[in-house]
Amino acid sequence: MPGSWEYEPPLCYVAILTRGTVPVKWARSLRELVLPNSTIGFIAGMPFDHARNTAVETVLKNNFKWLLFLDDDVIAPPNVLETLTRHELDIVSGLYYRRNIPITPVMMREGIPPSYITDFTPGSLIEADLVGCGCLLIHRRVLETVPSPWFEWRLDRKDLPENEKCSEDFAFCRNAKKSGFKIYVDTSVSCEHAGYAGSRNGRFEPLEI
Numbered sequence: 001m002p003g004s005w006e007y008e009p010p011l012c013y014v015a016i017l018t019r020g021t022v023p024v025k026w027a028r029s030l031r032e033l034v035l036p037n038s039t040i041g042f043i044a045g046m047p048f049d050h051a052r053n054t055a056v057e058t059v060l061k062n063n064f065k066w067l068l069f070l071d072d073d074v075i076a077p078p079n080v081l082e083t084l085t086r087h088e089l090d091i092v093s094g095l096y097y098r099r100n101i102p103i104t105p106v107m108m109r110e111g112i113p114p115s116y117i118t119d120f121t122p123g124s125l126i127e128a129d130l131v132g133c134g135c136l137l138i139h140r141r142v143l144e145t146v147p148s149p150w151f152e153w154r155l156d157r158k159d160l161p162e163n164e165k166c167s168e169d170f171a172f173c174r175n176a177k178k179s180g181f182k183i184y185v186d187t188s189v190s191c192e193h194a195g196y197a198g199s200r201n202g203r204f205e206p207l208e209i
Helices: 024-032 048-061 080-086 140-145 168-178
Strands: 012-018 038-044 066-071 091-095 107-109 125-128 135-139 183-190 198-200 203-205
Touching (some): 012 048, 012 080, 038 048, 048 066, 048 140, 066 080, 066 140, 080 091, 080 183, 168 183
Antiparallel strands (some): 198 203
């Protein structure tokens, strides 16, 4: 049943990036998460790349095996931690959709330009090149290997060519792949992208309060 555990999970740091105000539906979902052997940390008041790097530093300074990013607008299923950690993969994301056109999963294949992945079997585990950090599990060995800064906002970098400018989550993915790690998406971990223009399963949904 969702939320039940058949094994002892490793230590995990659950980093929740928040702007300080969250949808009520998201707050309810947080209470339903099953997170044994985990520490939840709320990180607010920082640019996203600084906040994510702060989470990485917390993991490396403590005895955490996993880092699970959950953003304050991504509603994950209660058993998200169990499902993702069971794979024992280096980097694996849950499935959630963009809130802007095109309404596609937040996962891409590299190319010029990168393309959104839409050709997948629901419930499958697939490989991707770029994913968001809204619901992302990262093994400690990745953080020990990828050089600092792990996350870097590159959209405003004037010293980079256009095809290398990207958000901090895509920058992390590219650095991880350069270090030899693969990135996966478990499409059975179906999340909702909440907010004033929420999305789920490829369609817009009104805000639930």
